[in-house]
Amino acid sequence: MIVFWFLVKEGFHGLFRSGYAGIFSIIILCISLVLIGFGYIAARDTLVLVDNIRSQFDIDVFLYRTATAEEIQQLTQEISAMPEIEKIVFISADSAAQRFKSEFGEDIFDILQYNPLPPSLTISLKKPYQHVADIELLAAILANKSIVDEVKFRKNFLRIIERYQQLILVIVIAAFAFLTLISVILASNSIKMTIFSRRDVIETMKLVGATNNFVRAPFLIEGTLEGLCAAVVAVIFIALSFYFINNYLQAFISYRALASYRFYIGLLVLGSLMGLVGSLRAIRKFL
Amino acid sequence: MSPENEIDMINFFNVSCTFGKEAGVRNLNFSIEEGEFVFITGPSGAGKSTILRLIYMDLFPEKGKVVIRNFDSSKIRANEIPFLRRKVGMIFQDFRLLNDRNVYQNVALSLYVSHYKTKEIRARVYKILNQVGLGHRIYYHPSELSGGEQQRVAIARALVKEPVVLLADEPTGNLDPRVSTDLMNLLAYINQQGTAVIVATHNYGLIQRIPKAKLIQVNDGEIVNIT
Known part of the structure; x- marks a missing residue:
């Protein structure tokens, strides 16, 4: 000592x-x-x-206009059960038209005389799954669903x-x-x-x-x-x-x-x- | 000359040690007993300092071996050398005192490295400084002391750990004749107390002051005479 x-x-x-x-x-x-x-x-x-920035990237799942409410609900439940899903929001064709109006200031009915916007699901992923590889995998699964027309996300930006x-x-x-x-x-x-x-x-x-x-x-x-x-x-x-x-x-x-x-x-x-x-x-x- | 089976304090067995162009030693055979006073003499470069360095194992023989009590140069490990040096006191011509600390701290350093307790350190340092006549200079720094006083501090530092042998390498080299005489008297006194003293010097005048001392004369790295 x-x-x-x-x-x-x-x-x-x-x-x-x-x-x-x-x-x-x-x-x-x-x-x-x-x-x-x-x-x-x-x-x-x-x-x-x-x-x-990454966490603000959502996946947009566009559905066929012919999809019924039951089919949409079934798909929503199916997606919600997936472990990587944080949040899922359904946007009907009417809501999409309203959103268009609020964003661009013009009513789409006035321009085209009909609503071309399809119903869609906006999916947010949990943090550990916010990677291009995970999103691509999920997008491929969703694209195979019968009522799904197109799956979109900002792949290139996310990659960068x-x-x-x-x-x-x-x-x-x-x-x-x-x-x-x-x-x-x-x-x-x-x-x-x-x-x-x-x-x-x-x-x-x-x-x-x-x-x-x-x-x-x-x-x-x-x-x-x-x-x-x-x-x-x-x-x-x-x-x-x-x-x-x-x-x-x-x-x-x-x-x-x-x-x-x-x-x-x-x-x-x-x-x-x-x-x-x-x-x-x-x-x-x-x- | 000593045969290998005889137990002396310091034994040199056929020791050779040369290093570069500097002085070295060849085929040294001698022994020093407990309590002896020994002069190693010879001209500059004869190998006197080399012999001392071999004793405190600052140098190692290329051939032969040096044995100091149970420390054998041919077997000793690097981490055992400090324990040898705690048994060997050393003083030098240039004193080698630390100028950033006072007399007490210079002397106490020897004991701190050997893990003594503070109380014992204090007692021993005061005692030894009084013995060498520096009790009144305890808080002075080396730069405030005369050459003779500085050499006394060095002696106190060497003796405070109660070594079995005191090595002095040209101890009077930087001192005037009167102070040199005092210093030799002090070394003689230390020797009378039982500590072996080995003085390496080329000053033959010093040798006459200790008539009973053993004399080892070296020249060109070899022993030419032991009396």
């Missing part, structure tokens, strides 16, 4: 003794954490937006969204990994500078009988503390930026930047880990 506190104290002292090299490490880690933080929030909100959603995910993960790696390497190099400037401490500790773990521990604590300091600054910066966006920029943009306490804790943990890994990597060269 005494040794533990000694090492912790050494780690804290090291932080204050490290001078400019330590400050440089903190700045590097802080910039990376700010970028990672903003990148995460931007990616998260983009994905939520894309998800919202799906592809971009995946692309965004890949970009986010790659950027995240790249930034983390680069900042660990940069931080580790600057921590290496601080360790190099204190190699006399390492040499002396080894001469008086310190084990490698004993020599390593204060530097790891110091690196972790540097990472934590950087994360604290990054958290304050991000929180202030969000406060600024939400309170002063609402007149210009309708976006609200929100982050939970878990996000901030995650950044603190990530910063500490980056400092720890950086110092672990740096001290290896001296033992």
Whole structure:
């Protein structure tokens, strides 16, 4: 326990003794954490937006005008029983005509002297099934029904969204990994500078009988503390930026930047880990 | 010279160690007993420091082996070396003190690495600093001390862990003659208390101050005489 506190104290002292090299490490880690933080929030909100767009895609099932009420009801019940269905709405030919009038301002009877609009079912899918593959499968089943004339959904648009959603995910993960790696390497190099400037401490500790773990521990604590300091600054910066966006920029943009306490804790943990890994990597060269 | 079956504190068995263009040693055979005072002498580059480095296992023989009590250079694992160094005290010409901490912290470091309790660390550090005459300089930093005082701190750091042997590599190299005499008197006193002392030096004037000391003369990496 005494040794533990000694090492912790050494780690804290090291932080204050490290001078400019330590400050440089903190700045590097802080910039990376700010970028990672903003990148995460931007990616998260983009994905939520894309998800919202996807959920608004319905399948329109157009029925033959000759379909009877019983047949339609039977089909509706059949579709409702399917596990992927969230909601099903029947739009009669008359309702379709009314909708046409409300949307285009003209009565279709006045234009064509009859109502060409067929009755239809508008189907919404549950979230896990909002994929092109699932929708195509369902559309094929529905198209085979005797009273179904045509099944329509915005296949191409959905495909584009799906592809971009995946692309965004890949970009986010790659950027995240790249930034983390680069900042660990940069931080580790600057921590290496601080360790190099204190190699006399390492040499002396080894001469008086310190084990490698004993020599390593204060530097790891110091690196972790540097990472934590950087994360604290990054958290304050991000929180202030969000406060600024939400309170002063609402007149210009309708976006609200929100982050939970878990996000901030995650950044603190990530910063500490980056400092720890950086110092672990740096001290290896001296033992 | 010592046969392999004899138990001495430090044994060199046919030790050869050369490294690059720097001085090395060849076919060293000698032993040092508990409580002995030993001078290793010879001109610069003769291999004196190499012998000390072989004892605290900063270097390993290419041929032969060095045995310090139950630590055998041919068998020792890297993680066992710190335990050997807790038994071996070392002082250097350049003192190797840490300037970012005071005298107390420099000396206490030796005990922290060996996991002593704070109370015992404090008691031992105060005692040893009083013994080397630095009880009044306890919170000074090395840069505030004279060369002689700095070497005393280094001695205190080496002795506080109660080593079986104290190695001194040109300990008076940076000190004036008067302080050198004081330092040799201190080393003699430490030896009288039972700690073996090995001093590597090219200063023959020091040797005359400890008449009963064993003398190992080296030249060009080989032992030329042991008296």
